[in-house]
Amino acid sequence: MTERQPSSLKLSEFNWINRFAQLGDTFSTPLSATALPSPRWMAFSRPLAQEMGLTDTWMEEPGVLEALSGNAVLKGSAPLASVYSGHQFGHWAGQLGDGRALYLGEIVSPVGPLEIQLKGAGPTPYSRRADGRAVLRSTVREFLCSEAMAGLGIPTTRALCMVSSPQPVYREELETAAVLTRVAPSFIRFGHFEHFAANQNKAALKTLAEFVLDLVEEQLKTHLNLSALSGLSFEEKCLAFLELTAINYAKLMSQWQGVGFCHGVMNTDNMSILGLTMDYGPFQFMDAFDPQHICNHSDHEGRYRYAQQPQIAYWNLFCLGQAFASLIEDTEKIVNALSLFKARLPLEVERVYQSKLGLLHRASPQTVGADTPLAEGILQVLAQERVDYSIFWRQLSTAVLNVPRLGRVAFQGVNDLFLDARGFESWLDSYLDRLKSESLEASAQCMLKSNPKFVLRNHLCETAIQAANAGDASEIERLMHVLSTPFDEHPGFESFADHPPHWAQSLSISCSS
Numbered sequence: 187m188t189e190r191q192p193s194s195l196k197l198s199e200f201n202w203i204n205r206f207a208q209l210g211d212t213f214s215t216p217l218s219a220t221a222l223p224s225p226r227w228m229a230f231s232r233p234l235a236q237e238m239g240l241t242d243t244w245m246e247e248p249g250v251l252e253a254l255s256g257n258a259v260l261k262g263s264a265p266l267a268s269v270y271s272g273h274q275f276g277h278w279a280g281q282l283g284d285g286r287a288l289y290l291g292e293i294v295s296p297v298g299p300l301e302i303q304l305k306g307a308g309p310t311p312y313s314r315r316a317d318g319r320a321v322l323r324s325t326v327r328e329f330l331c332s333e334a335m336a337g338l339g340i341p342t343t344r345a346l347c348m349v350s351s352p353q354p355v356y357r358e359e360l361e362t363a364a365v366l367t368r369v370a371p372s373f374i375r376f377g378h379f380e381h382f383a384a385n386q387n388k389a390a391l392k393t394l395a396e397f398v399l400d401l402v403e404e405q406l407k408t409h410l411n412l413s414a415l416s417g418l419s420f421e422e423k424c425l426a427f428l429e430l431t432a433i434n435y436a437k438l439m440s441q442w443q444g445v446g447f448c449h450g451v452m453n454t455d456n457m458s459i460l461g462l463t464m465d466y467g468p469f470q471f472m473d474a475f476d477p478q479h480i481c482n483h484s485d486h487e488g489r490y491r492y493a494q495q496p497q498i499a500y501w502n503l504f505c506l507g508q509a510f511a512s513l514i515e516d517t518e519k520i521v522n523a524l525s526l527f528k529a530r531l532p533l534e535v536e537r538v539y540q541s542k543l544g545l546l547h548r549a550s551p552q553t554v555g556a557d558t559p560l561a562e563g564i565l566q567v568l569a570q571e572r573v574d575y576s577i578f579w580r581q582l583s584t585a586v587l588n589v590p591r592l593g594r595v596a597f598q599g600v601n602d603l604f605l606d607a608r609g610f611e612s613w614l615d616s617y618l619d620r621l622k623s624e625s626l627e628a629s630a631q632c633m634l635k636s637n638p639k640f641v642l643r644n645h646l647c648e649t650a651i652q653a654a655n656a657g658d659a660s661e662i663e664r665l666m667h668v669l670s671t672p673f674d675e676h677p678g679f680e681s682f683a684d685h686p687p688h689w690a691q692s693l694s695i696s697c698s699s
């Protein structure tokens with residue numbers, strides 16, 4: 187979703203194609219949202235609205251607030267909740283499903299077909315006695331993080347807008363309800379496949395696979411370097427899809443690791459089949475670098491800790507592979523397809539850190555891995571000293587920019603981030619040596635585009651949430667301003683790029699939302 191189109195559309199003018207809805211009631215249950223009292227606009231994503239081709243005043247169209255708060259149905263929309271299952275924290279959890287997400291349908295936008303969902307629109311047949319609502323706190327977090335990830339260039343589901351309501355919602359304490367409008371080419375999860383595999387419904391599994399193969403046809407053609415897929419058998423296409431997914435996740439994991447993003451709940455029901463980051467719950471952009479960091483207070487064993495995310499992605503891919511076992515006779519072929527993840531991950535991770543380090547003159551494909559010790563070296567030093575991850579990388583970028591003028595003195599500010607800078611200084615020797623084969627100006631420019639000045643730290647979210655709870659959305663808007671272009675300097679917004687305040691350490695984020 188990158189192409190810019192003239193913004194002239196209203197939400198009511200889209201052509202709704204609702205392809206997933208047409209799969210029928212094996213896959214979903216048609217239902218309407220539950221009415222939400224006194225809905226009020228809280229926030230919008232201008233960048234997403236522009237990509238979708240919406241006018242600047244799309245939200246003022248009569249009936250839109252009602253529709254996107256669940257109080258009315260847009261013409262052309264076919265609301266439904268879909269069924270899926272999944273593995274949660276390593277264990278089979280059985281049937282789950284859209285417990286509080288409501289698919290409104292699929293529109294044809296200037297950047298291709300997009301599904302629109304409401305999150306928090308009331309109970310569904312899959313709510314399992316929960317209320318089907320989302321609280322304002324978690325809605326602000328998902329809204330901001332979806333758009334922050336997009337700003338960072340990391341594949342993600344998007345957030346178009348959110349509405350708040352005085353309706354009380356009970357969690358650990360009394361909170362209020364909100365509804366998020368989410369957008370993605372598809373919200374299908376690994377868990378959708380696992381559901382039909384577990385129920386031994388091979389016909390449904392095949393239908394779902396065909397549906398998804400259709401969705402990713404262009405990516406499959408690129409992956410296989412073919413102009414058409416017509417010469418391939420169904421099984422060959424399924425295998426190509428598994429390969430593509432394995433590669434997508436190798437890329438996604440390297441990007442998460444690169445910006446210090448912890449997802450927090452990498453259950454298979456939260457894994458997008460398109461390799462999009464989705465279902466933002468107890469996520470965190472790390473402050474002090476700690477590879478063992480656990481951002482979800484409900485994750486007692488640290489299954490989803492930062493350093494383990496790639497390994498978990500691989501585990502999850504195997505759950506997806508297993509779900510395909512009845513469609514692909516030879517399980518060895520499935521294992522081989524998924525092993526592309528293992529082959530690609532080190533390559534992708536090295537590429538991410540090469541960009542973060544401004545190393546553009548890369549070794550030939552035969553000597554991939556040449557820059558890995560340098561990347562691992564600095565990560566070790568950062569971990570030992572618990573240095574702030576984002577601040578380190580941004581300061582390193584500006585230091586490299588200043589090297590032609592200041593020489594090694596340019597790194598004084600970076601050096602000051604360490605209590606004991608000996609490890610850094612010794613790493614710096616090898617880094618400066620490696621930089622000799624680079625143009626410093628080009629390296630610095632690459633680093634400034636790879637190391638964001640602004641990430642959505644927990645304490646920034648928290649401040650925006652507190653203001654939002656008091657009815658003030660201005661902090662959300664200010665954050666959106668910097669997070670949608672996080673590599674820009676944004677003079678006047680420096681405080682958003684600062685170290686976290688002391689109180690941030692006591693923030694406790696759990697699955698409760």
Ligand code: AMP
Binds near residue numbers: 316
């Ligand atoms: P999550 O941890 O948000 O990925 O949710 C796991 C499952 O619980 C999914 O099936 C959700 O739809 C469901 N769920 C979570 N919270 C609620 C809620 N408040 N009401 C209904 N279902 C929920």
Ligand code: MG
Binds near residue numbers: 455456465
């Ligand atoms: Mg979920």
